[in-house]
Amino acid sequence: MTRSAGRSVPRSDARAKVTGEAKYAVDASRPEMLHATIVRSDRAHALIKDIDTAEAAAIPGVSAVITSDDLDGLFPRFGHIVADHPILAIDRVRYYGEPVAMVLAASRHTAADAARLVRVSYEGLPEVMSIAAALEEGAPLLHEERYDHGDESFGEAMSDDWSPSNIAHEVCLEWGDVDAAFTDATEIVETTTHYPMLYAYAMEPYNALATFDEGALEVITTAQHPYQVREDLARIFDLPLAAVRVTSPFLGGGYGSKSYTKVEPLAAVGAWFSRRPVKLALDVEEAIYTTRADSATVTVKSAFGADGMLTARDFQLDLDSGAYADNGPLVLAKAVHRCFGPYRIPNLRVRGRSFYTNTTPASSYRGFGAPQGNLAGELNMDQAAERLGIDPGEIRRRNLLLPGEEVLPGARPLDADLPADLEMVLESLDSSRPRGPLHGIGFGASASDAGAFPVSTATIKVHADGSVTLLTGSTEMGQGSQTALAQIAATELGVPLGSVRVLQSDTAITPYERTTGASRTTTLTGLAIQRACADALEKMMAMVSESREVPVEDVKTSDGVISIPGGGDLTFAEAVQDWFGSRAGEVTGVGIVRKADSTAMLPPFWEIGMVGVEVSVDAETGYVTVDHLATVGDVGYAINPALVEGQDLGAATQGLGAALFEQLIYDGPQPLNPNVVDYRVPRSRDVPRTIDTMLAERRDGVGPYGAKGSGEGALNPIGGAVAAAVGRAIGRWPDRLPLTPEYVWRLMHMETEAE
Amino acid sequence: MTIRTVVNGRPVTEPIPVRWTLAEFVRDRLGLTGTKLSCGMQVCGVCTVLVDGRPVSACSYLAVDVDGCEVTTIEGLADAGSLHPIQAAFVDHFALQCGFCTPGFIMMAKSLLDENPRPTRKDVVDYLDGNICRCTGYQPIIDAIVDASERMTP
Numbered sequence: 001m002t003r004s005a006g007r008s009v010p011r012s013d014a015r016a017k018v019t020g021e022a023k024y025a026v027d028a029s030r031p032e033m034l035h036a037t038i039v040r041s042d043r044a045h046a047l048i049k050d051i052d053t054a055e056a057a058a059i060p061g062v063s064a065v066i067t068s069d070d071l072d073g074l075f076p077r078f079g080h081i082v083a084d085h086p087i088l089a090i091d092r093v094r095y096y097g098e099p100v101a102m103v104l105a106a107s108r109h110t111a112a113d114a115a116r117l118v119r120v121s122y123e124g125l126p127e128v129m130s131i132a133a134a135l136e137e138g139a140p141l142l143h144e145e146r147y148d149h150g151d152e153s154f155g156e157a158m159s160d161d162w163s164p165s166n167i168a169h170e171v172c173l174e175w176g177d178v179d180a181a182f183t184d185a186t187e188i189v190e191t192t193t194h195y196p197m198l199y200a201y202a203m204e205p206y207n208a209l210a211t212f213d214e215g216a217l218e219v220i221t222t223a224q225h226p227y228q229v230r231e232d233l234a235r236i237f238d239l240p241l242a243a244v245r246v247t248s249p250f251l252g253g254g255y256g257s258k259s260y261t262k263v264e265p266l267a268a269v270g271a272w273f274s275r276r277p278v279k280l281a282l283d284v285e286e287a288i289y290t291t292r293a294d295s296a297t298v299t300v301k302s303a304f305g306a307d308g309m310l311t312a313r314d315f316q317l318d319l320d321s322g323a324y325a326d327n328g329p330l331v332l333a334k335a336v337h338r339c340f341g342p343y344r345i346p347n348l349r350v351r352g353r354s355f356y357t358n359t360t361p362a363s364s365y366r367g368f369g370a371p372q373g374n375l376a377g378e379l380n381m382d383q384a385a386e387r388l389g390i391d392p393g394e395i396r397r398r399n400l401l402l403p404g405e406e407v408l409p410g411a412r413p414l415d416a417d418l419p420a421d422l423e424m425v426l427e428s429l430d431s432s433r434p435r436g437p438l439h440g441i442g443f444g445a446s447a448s449d450a451g452a453f454p455v456s457t458a459t460i461k462v463h464a465d466g467s468v469t470l471l472t473g474s475t476e477m478g479q480g481s482q483t484a485l486a487q488i489a490a491t492e493l494g495v496p497l498g499s500v501r502v503l504q505s506d507t508a509i510t511p512y513e514r515t516t517g518a519s520r521t522t523t524l525t526g527l528a529i530q531r532a533c534a535d536a537l538e539k540m541m542a543m544v545s546e547s548r549e550v551p552v553e554d555v556k557t558s559d560g561v562i563s564i565p566g567g568g569d570l571t572f573a574e575a576v577q578d579w580f581g582s583r584a585g586e587v588t589g590v591g592i593v594r595k596a597d598s599t600a601m602l603p604p605f606w607e608i609g610m611v612g613v614e615v616s617v618d619a620e621t622g623y624v625t626v627d628h629l630a631t632v633g634d635v636g637y638a639i640n641p642a643l644v645e646g647q648d649l650g651a652a653t654q655g656l657g658a659a660l661f662e663q664l665i666y667d668g669p670q671p672l673n674p675n676v677v678d679y680r681v682p683r684s685r686d687v688p689r690t691i692d693t694m695l696a697e698r699r700d701g702v703g704p705y706g707a708k709g710s711g712e713g714a715l716n717p718i719g720g721a722v723a724a725a726v727g728r729a730i731g732r733w734p735d736r737l738p739l740t741p742e743y744v745w746r747l748m749h750m751e752t753e754a755e
Numbered sequence: 756m757t758i759r760t761v762v763n764g765r766p767v768t769e770p771i772p773v774r775w776t777l778a779e780f781v782r783d784r785l786g787l788t789g790t791k792l793s794c795g796m797q798v799c800g801v802c803t804v805l806v807d808g809r810p811v812s813a814c815s816y817l818a819v820d821v822d823g824c825e826v827t828t829i830e831g832l833a834d835a836g837s838l839h840p841i842q843a844a845f846v847d848h849f850a851l852q853c854g855f856c857t858p859g860f861i862m863m864a865k866s867l868l869d870e871n872p873r874p875t876r877k878d879v880v881d882y883l884d885g886n887i888c889r890c891t892g893y894q895p896i897i898d899a900i901v902d903a904s905e906r907m908t909p
Binding site: 008010011013014015016017018019020021022023024026027109200201202203204205250251252253254255283284477478479480642643646649650652653654675676677681682683684685686687691 | 791796832842852889895
């Protein structure tokens with residue numbers, strides 16, 4: 001039988017998705033369901049003086065208008081790291097679009113009509129709309145109280161000495177003697193860049209359907225991490241975890257933006273209050289008011305020897321994290337870890353700060369702090385190459401970490417071959433070929449401490465007919481986990497792929513999975529599945545040993561068959577049925593991954609980004625066209641190569657969006673472009689002319705068959721690569737993204753100070 | 756008011772609120788949830804359905820305006836369980852990931868190939884300018900539609 005792993009088998013969810021049969025959270029409904037509409041703040045920072053709900057409540061069809069005053073007996077906030085986010089604003093709003101009240105009605109239209117009649121009186125407070133404003137002497141404070149902390153294992157960014165400040169979090173990293181290295185340097189190169197505020201635009205906006213039934217809460221939602229949402233909901237309603245069931249069907253995009261709790265508490269509060277199922281489905285504008293990604297200003301100073309070797313790097317990262325913490329502290333910590341490499345740096349200092357501002361809360365988005373810092377770090381390498389008169393490929397060759405070298409003290413050594421990956425990109429770009437005017441190439445590298453904290457469990461059930469169910473708490477959000485995980489199970493058990501069915505992300509049924517993020521699924525969930533399969537096989541061999549009365553050490557298995565001495569081969573179905581004595585029963589295999597054994601050392605793997613682009617710039621308009629895109633998926637082993645290449649092209653395309661078009665713009669207290677007309681994402685005409693998605697399979701990962709994760713890597717260095725390519729094309733280095741025609745045109749026509 | 760229409764070949768007579776969009780009609784009344792909603796302002800193409808063979812954005816098209824018309828949604832494409840060649844090509848080319856935009860792309864591709872059975876690659880790219888996919892980077896979708904046209908008119 002052909003082994004399933006390693007082949008580009010078609011997606012198992014493809015048929016359902018091309019016929020319209022695939023069910024997403026937004027498609028769920030219940031009898032007697034009410035529809036919720038949120039009344040949102042039209043102020044960025046204000047005290048709530050009064051909420052008049054009478055007129056709205058009087059509309060026929062309206063069941064209730066709920067404000068924070070109605071949450072008596074509940075824990076009124078959520079947040080997995082810092083429980084600072086009120087479900088409904090308590091006395092004060094901190095950003096434009098913050099939920100203030102919720103209307104429940106028999107129809108969506110009635111709820112929306114009534115929501116417009118809720119009158120909220122505010123007393124304005126001075127607003128903090130930027131990092132600069134947050135730092136001003138005497139700046140208004142967004143938060144003056146210290147909130148409960150969530151899961152302590154997220155606590156690496158938390159500190160004990162606390163006083164109210166708009167600096168939400170600080171993370172520092174230092175080794176060696178940075179100041180001495182700068183004193184001794186041959187060349188010091190300083191670069192400051194600005195990374196834009198982004199919106200992930202998962203096409204299915206956040207939505208949830210909540211039901212209270214016999215004291216238990218059930219929520220069908222768009223959450224990537226249903227187990228994390230369950231924690232927040234259990235705390236809000238003081239319920240045991242067993243009484244909270246969170247289900248994530250197919251997600252219409254995630255990209256990190258559906259990590260952690262978003263709209264679930266609102267829907268659940270509605271159901272708790274009304275004793276009816278409540279559906280809350282946001283539109284895109286509301287989704288933009290729910291979560292965005294951190295913008296960042298990053299300054300890096302690098303010291304080089306005459307040989308082009310880095311001797312020190314000093315980074316200052318400032319992230320604008322918005323009004324509430326959400327996953328911001330972890331994004332900051334990761335930004336600090338991911339900005340300086342993947343180079344050999346004898347002396348390093350990174351100072352990272354994230355700031356509270358009166359803007360939409362920022363949280364995870366694909367790459368998770370990496371793109372913000374990488375833009376500065378990689379552009380800095382290009383500028384250093386220019387200054388030192390060294391080819392930009394060569395300066396990287398000299399400084400890139402080698403396999404097995406230390407990236408972070410105490411962390412897993414580098415499990416990738418970066419110089420080899422670089423050569424693949426340079427060859428794809430034909431990098432030594434001279435380019436005409438207004439043409440340029442750029443390339444870059446990144447290494448992310450990926451995989452997150454390793455807690456994954458998986459269950460395999462071998463049924464009485466030999467068919468197999470794989471249960472996993474990992475969510476299918478487009479990345480293809482349903483397919484790739486089934487390929488691992490089929491390979492381990494030696495059964496045809498078609499006999500494995502996968503059930504995902506239902507906290508009442510599937511086994512625990514900490515998150516679906518940080519590119520962890522193939523590696524960590526994959527390992528748990530391998531172990532679950534081994535457990536199931538071992539149990540079946542023991543059963544055959546008992547029912548056929550042969551010593552267990554004489555029982556063998558391969559290719560979906562259990563064999564005993566004397567040539568008696570049993571199918572799985574026969575093994576199960578023999579032991580149970582009828583056409584009944586099943587065998588359950590359990591697999592566990594935790595911070596132990598091969599995943600004792602963090603990160604579980606380094607996720608590599610190695611990309612290159614060639615661009616051309618229109619002389620008249622400054623419009624940037626991407627002529628060539630090259631990515632290397634350094635994934636150790638591709639369980640399904642087509643899925644990996646799909647992840648890389650998708651990630652790179654999102655990176656191109658941030659590099660060329662995307663930015664959320666605040667005009668005073670209000671976002672100027674909270675829609676997909678004015679927030680421009682890549683479209684079919686923006687596809688690069690040539691696309692070269694390459695794979696590097698060196699079996700150097702900790703996952704099944706040497707696999708490592710993918711999904712973020714190809715995004716992380718894109719911004720820097722495009723900025724470098726445009727810089728070479730026009731002869732001036734950009735210092736910000738996106739590289740809109742207007743910005744590029746201005747750069748082209750700017751008189752430099754020296755001129 | 757009551758509308759009379761034909762949806763995926765089946766005659767339908769339904770009383771509906773006049774403010775309903777076509778998307779609400781097919782999703783909430785007929786249970787055809789394959790048609791998705793995203794931008795709500797006719798720029799993402801997710802909600803594309805065909806009305807008398809013409810692609811429209813169901814998010815912004817009033818349901819009353821399909822009175823007397825024929826409506827085709829994604830559910831109307833597969834024939835007795837066998838995939839339409841466009842659907843089959845999407846499967847074969849990995850032209851979807853999360854799948855949320857897929858019904859809209861497939862309906863748009865059907866409209867294109869009905870109009871122009873052998874489009875060039877550029878024709879495909881231009882025709883899809885009103886459809887957003889956030890996952891795939893578009894190339895596999897373009898490949899799938901070019902391949903489907905070759906399968907349908909060899």
